[in-house]
Amino acid sequence: MLDLIKMSGGNLNVEISRQEVFQSLARFRKSFLQIILFFMIAALPVLIFSKSILRHLRDTSLKIDLVAFAIPESLLAILKLTLYAALFLSMPFIFFHLWRAFAPLFHRKGLKSSPSVLVAAILLFYLGALFCYFVTLPFGVQFLLGYQSAQIKPMISVGKYVSFCTFFIFGFGLTFELPLVLALLSYLRLIQASSLTRNRRYAILLIAIAAAVVTPTPDVFNMGLLGGPLYILFEIGILLVKIIERKRMMEEPPRAQA
Secondary structure, three states, X not given: OHHHHHOOOOOOOOOOOHHHHHHHHHHHHOOHHHHHHHHXXXXXXXXXXXXXXXXXXXXXXXXXXXXXXXXXXXHHHHHHHHHHHHHHHHHHHHHHHHHHHHXXXXXXXXXXXXXHXXXXXXXXXXXXXXXXXXXXXXXXXXXXXXXXXXXXXXXXXXXXXXXXXXXXXXXXXHHOOHHHHHHHHHHOOOOOXXXXXXXXXXXXXXXXXXXXXXXXXXXXXXXXXXXXXXXXXHHHHXXXXXHHHHHHHHHHHHHHHO
16 A cells, blocks of 8 residues: 555546446456356365354354254355355455456556555455454444343344354455545545545545444444444545645656656
8 A cells, every 4th residue: 555655646637437447347357257266166165164164253252052043044054154254265366356457447547556456455354354353243242132131032043143244244344445445546536635524524424324234233333333443444544645645746746847
């Protein structure tokens, strides 16, 4: 990401055409077969250890046993967990093909350092996922279980628990990409720090809506667990945009005189 900031100078007044975006999407579409193949290869070893993964997922944030309310639910939960875990392992490969498809669009704008963007995307995703797994998810689950009483004993479905955890983890992983997305949009001159700062109140509203959509429960506590970090990431993104704009202002005048 630092290399992205360093490469932010230059004449980038040419707007992005719709054709360029469609060409990038077409390049990414051609990678679907490779992504699916990698996903299937990753799913095979995950299936072998799926029960251990489920046990670890339960022990991390849940202190009670899971139950199955239907005969095939345990099998379906294991298969669901296998697919999500394989997708989790495939994210670097997906990011690689996604960036390879869109990199030419940024290269035409002057960005030459592709590896830094790819590494930043991968690190941010796994940082968000790990933060959720070890910090947010245990707090969220225990908060919800805190409403049990002598009359209400929780019986948690294994299928719904897998969906709850994986949705939470992937939601955090993807939302942690926000600073990088803002930096890339600033590099293309699609956003400005002044507009982001001026419309901060609307950004807070959008963050609240995003937290409500991403979190699988409607309670304010779990929404806050996502909305709080997301707002901090938004402020980090504004800081990166300001750095990019400041470096652009320092580098453009000499070129204009030349």
